[in-house]
Amino acid sequence: MIQVKEFTERELDRIIEMAWEDRTPFEAIHFQFGLPEKEVIKLLRANLKESSFKRWRKRVNSGVSQKHLKKRNPDITRFKCSRQKAISGNKISKR
Numbered sequence: 001m002i003q004v005k006e007f008t009e010r011e012l013d014r015i016i017e018m019a020w021e022d023r024t025p026f027e028a029i030h031f032q033f034g035l036p037e038k039e040v041i042k043l044l045r046a047n048l049k050e051s052s053f054k055r056w057r058k059r060v061n062s063g064v065s066q067k068h069l070k071k072r073n074p075d076i077t078r079f080k081c082s083r084q085k086a087i088s089g090n091k092i093s094k095r
Helices: 009-020 026-033 037-047 050-060
Strands: none
Touching: 009 026, 009 037, 026 037, 037 050
């Protein structure tokens, strides 16, 4: 059985924000928070309104989103935008 990690409200907000962004791959969420794609989906399903979750899933599966590194242009080699603030020691992007 998989042990589910409890996240602070700030961590939860950041995971949802990263999942909602098309340019942030699931691998970046896994790297930063240790959540594989299936767990991210479960977390979103539990924390978003049903209509918001369905809209997100439709967009991610439409081919427009680059949520998977395999679908991404190989020239993109970073997890974050070059203009994004640096990741702090507590692994959460500064706002």
